[in-house]
Structure formats: C-alpha cells, structure tokens
Amino acid sequence: MLVVAPVVYGLQLHGMSPHAYISPRLEGALEVLQPRVVELGFQGLSLVEADLGGGVLKAELTLSISNPTPFTLRVEGFRFSLFCASQGHGQQLGEATLKGVVEVPPQGSRTLTLTTSLTPEGVSHVASHHTSYRVEEGGVRMIIDFPARLGDACVKVSVEGIAVELRGELGTMPIRFEVTRP
Structure with a gap:
C-alpha cells in the first residue's frame, strides 16, 4: 500500500x-x-579629440544592445581593432574598448560606449591618405573620410554566472568627421 x-x-x-x-x-x-539573438545597433560616432599633427585621434562609438532573453545579460568587455578598409590599404589604425561593464535587463536594452583611439601610425595614415582641407568663411574645414574594418573583436558576456567570450569580425563601417577650425 x-x-x-x-x-x-x-x-x-x-x-x-x-x-x-x-x-x-x-x-x-x-x-x-x-534560441534568441542579442542585437547590436549603431547609434553614433562622435569625435573627442583630433590633433593629426600631434598624432592624436580619439572618438566615442555608441551602440545599442537589445536583450530578448529572460535573463540579465552582463557585458563585461568589448574590444576590436580598427583597420583601414580602403582598397590596397589594410593597415591597422587603432582599437576600441568598452568604457565600463553594462548590465542589460531581461527583454531590455542599454547603450554601450566604446572609446576609440588611433595609434600614431594610424593617425599618420589617416592624415596622409584620408584627410582633406577646405578653406571656408570662418576657417578651414578638415574632413576625415575612410571605410574602417572592425576586426579581431572580442566580446565578453555573462548570463546567470556563465561567462562566454566571443571572437570574430564585426564588418565595415564608414568613418567621417568634419571639423571647422578658425
């Protein structure tokens, strides 16, 4: 019984x-x-500092990240190398790194900010191959324009204490800045 x-x-x-x-x-x-796919979207690219003669070019890249899962997604690291994607070039220009850890709530979204810095050699390449100047009323307009390949990427995320590191290529994106100086 x-x-x-x-x-x-x-x-x-x-x-x-x-x-x-x-x-x-x-x-x-x-x-x-x-299976659910976490989505990244381009939000903007802003120039932080440009002194081509001094070998400095810094920008901030902002991306949106959407988390469709029922778990909190913790982005612990995100970096990639920047390469010139112009035909016949391919030179490494610098790198971008995530400013800080970002937690994305379940079914939520957040903004990722990456600091992008070019090496002195990268700045020299951009200055000599991808920068033009135009005299205008009120000053000189500096135009930086080139396609960039985002390669050697490494993204570190964790979900519920399980850490994952993803590596690969992110594709290409156009880079264009216009700055007028007196």
Missing part, C-alpha cells in the same frame, strides 16, 4: 493519465530554451 500510494497520487495529479504522468512536462521549458 505504501508503494502504490505515491503512484496513485501522481496519476490523480495528471488526470489519471499514465502517459501524462510518465512524460516530462515541457511547458515553459521550450520558451526558456528557445
């Missing part, structure tokens, strides 16, 4: 259906296991 009682109780909980009692219940589990 002691052995049969839990079985009868279990059958009663499952509508006296042996199949429902024995089969695992996947209600809710499929939703949790459903």
